[in-house]
Every structure is written in C-alpha cells, then in structure tokens.
Amino acid sequence: MSEVWQICRKDFGGGSLAGDHIKLNLRLQHRNVQRALKLTRLGNLDKGQREVLDQVMRPHRAGIQSHSTIMGAIRCEYVGYPKIAQGRFLLLSVWTYDERNEPISRENLGELWICRHQYFDGYRVAIRSALETALQHPRTAVDGFCPDCPVDFSVKFSPKRTTVHAWHDFGPEGTPLDPAWRVHFIGGLNHHRDLTIGHAEGSVRGMYESSK
Template sequence: MNIIKLLSSFQRLRPHTRSYLLRLPVEILLEILNLLPPHCLLVIYQTCRPLRAITHQYFLSGRGEILATLEDKLRYLTCLARSLPDYWVCARCCKLHKIVWRDVPATHLYNPECEYGSDLWRDPEDIQIRNSFALNMPAHRHVQLTLKYTRLRTIKWRQRRRLQRLLEPHYFPDKERFYNHKEEGILEQSSFYPKVIDGRYVHLSVQTYLGAQNTISRQFLRRERICHHIRDYKTNLTMAFDMAFSAKDSQLFFSCSSCGTDFSIQASPELVIICTWQDLGPEGTVFDPEWESMFCDLTRVSHQPGNARKLYDQLENNEDYLVL
C-alpha cells in the first residue's frame, strides 16, 4: 500500500478527526510540507502516524543527515523547547538544558556547564558569546525563557514566579549603592529594566555616573559601550558625547543604524546618564537577525530611529534622533 492509500484509509476510519491538516487532500498536504525547512519536517515527523509516514516517505528517506548545520540543529531544538517550560536551548553545546532556579539576570551567579567549558570570551564573533552576557545585555537563554513563559498560558505557579524574577529590574552593584572608581573619583551604577511587548523582548539599561571627587570627562567615558557597533571612541560615540556635553544637561537621542538600538545621553561634568533601549526580537535562536545583529558586523537589520524606545515606552511620538 502506497502512502496515499495509507493516509486515505486512515481518514476513512476517522472521518471526524479534529485535525484540519489531516482533512486536506494529500496532494495539498505534500505541497505544504514541501515549503518547510528540514528542522520543521523533523518536528512534523514526531506528531502522528500519518504525518510520520508522509514526511519519511517523501522528504526524509534517503537524505542522509537532515540537520547538517549548527543553525539547523538549534532551530530544531528551539521548536522542541517551545512547549517545554523547564528547558532552554544551549547554543554552545547544542543541547537542551534544564533550568536552574537561581539562574536569572539579577544574580550573575550561574554559568551553564557545557562540554566547551565556561570560557565565554575567546572570540567576539564566536557562537559562545552570542549565548552569554555582553554589552550590558541579558543572556540569550533569559530572553527566550521570558518570551516562552509569557506566551504559554498553562504554566505552573513556580514558572509564573520565575517569569516574575526574569522580568524584575536589577542593578549593579545594587539599587542603593554605586561602584566606586577610586582612581578617577567617580561613582557608577547600572540599572536594567526588561519588558515583553507584543511578543518581543525589549530592554532598557541605564548607566549613571556621578562626579564624587573629580569631574566626569570624555576621556573617562572612552570605554563606554552602547551596542556592538557603537562601543568606543573609534566610532561615532565620540561625536555623541561631544554633542551631549555641549547641550548642557539636555537629553539628546541617538540611534544605531545597524541593530535595534536607541540611546540617549544627558551629560555634564557632575552627572552623566546614558539610557539604552534595545529590541532583541521574538522567540528564536542566536542566528535570528535581531539577536545576531547585536554581536556581528556582517548581520544588520533595518531599524527606524526611535522604534526600540517607542516599543518600550509605547509612545505615540518620538523625539528627534540622530542616527550613528
């Protein structure tokens, strides 16, 4: 019996099946499946006997290794993890890891133990750094778990509590204290405020510098980072700081032309406040453009100046932005 007859007989035995997909003519079903990438076909293969038979016969049999690249494997695991609240996809070892309760952005105490070890900073373009903390951003696993818990409606109380912890504002060193740059006589504090809006993870970070014993100079801010593309005095960040110091305490708005980042600078010799809004995108892998553009020069996304801040604040009107 060929696959067409197999599925047809199955449909006759169960004419009232709830699956609208299985009610379609087989020819149309094959056209639909033909549009899917390999990792989606593997997920379809695991759903039920008729679809398993079809995907194996027409799409998987004789093709060798279906998930040939790291990206294919991660996308497949991401599909599986969508309905598994207690697991997340690790891009370093390409496996599903069980969540650890203390692993939230506010703690910075946990690093996954993978076969590649805990060294996350070998190469700025390496896959490892795209799964970790960098540039004052949350780890990819925190972003994906937050989006998943927000999407799922049937999570348990402990998962709801974990979602609250993932979305809690956090501070470094803490809410009431500043880090003391003793040699420069300047105090620093970092604040982070995550949100999920319309299925997208948006993130606000605020860097505050206080001139305790000395005034704040452009030279002191030379190592400040906004995003992967605007991160030191070799970029247009120099011009942004010059404009901010000249504006005398006025808040100036800027935007990155290569990723979903907006930022503002309010600067004086006594106080500097840098606010950065970033749109990290929807659920996905580290290869998705919104996430990858935050770390790689070769990947860029079209970003309308002010959109990240508008999404975070839900504003109707934007300020005037300077694109860097």
C-alpha cells in the same frame, strides 16, 4: 546577580578595570529570554512559572568603577529594565555616572559600549557624536540610534551626573541563530561581523515606552 543574567566588565586596555577601555557586556541567556517570551504569551501562569518569569524580568543592577584619576574615581551604576512588548524582548539599559571627588568630564567617563557597534571612542559612530554634543549642551538630552542593530539611545551630561539610556530589541521567540538575536553579540557562535539589522530611529524606544 542572578544566574539568569550576567553583567560583567571586560578590560581591553591591558590594565585594571578602572582603566580607559572598559566594556560592559550584557550576557543574556537565550533560553531564559525565550522562556520569558513564551510564558508571557501563554499567560494564566502558576506560581512556579510566575517566579521564573519574575526572575528574568526584574531589574538587574551592577556597580562599576568607571575611571580612576589622581583625585579618585567617579561612580557608575548600571541598571537593566527588561520588558516584553508586541511579542519581543526589549531592554532599557541605564548607565548613571555620579560625581565623587571631581566633576564628571570626558576624560574621566572612560569607555562605554552600549552595543557592539556604538562606543564612546568609536570613529564616526553615533554615540560618540551624541556625547560630544551633550558635553557642549549640559543638562540637555541628545538622542540617537545605531544604524546597524535595533538600539536607540539618549545621552545627558552634567558635571554632577551623566546618564546614558539605551533601548535594545532582542527580537521575538526564535532560535539562537536568528539574526534578531545574533546581531547584538560578539564572540562564539553568535559572532557574525557583517550582520546588521536596521530600524527606524526611535522605534525601539517608542515600542518600549508605549507598552505598560
């Protein structure tokens, strides 16, 4: 795991990291995101600049033990795929749950937050509704979006493999105080409970997928 990115787990359930309440926090350093945006805009990079840009923009992986049961644990892998499109720093996050000792079910998926507003056990949140629909229609992608920050998502369930995709828009060049950056984070100077940014459903995903 690089110094540029930190992908860590937090347990809000008071037990082990294999407990019910696992939150995967994506901790992006603002200065490195801004550096990547600037270098991409400037172009014609030397070797050192290209190495810096490649370090930020390469895929980033983390293995997670999602949930333990008497039968064992299902395995989850996280991969983040950064991309810069239209002068904005985008990220595709993919969580892949694989069957290990028992079929995947709602009970052993545990908890997952894809942004600070959307999480599996949330009350009246879009991703919980999408997950429930996906459980009823295996192998069918169920799409949705966060109404409070620029994140689109898709959930596909099967007893052998379940995937969650989330497309994040962290905004253009700017300061750490810009709403486009702060809306994604909880805690510290970034925290603003009432800050929301709306977007058209599917627009972040569309921007990511339409850019080479």
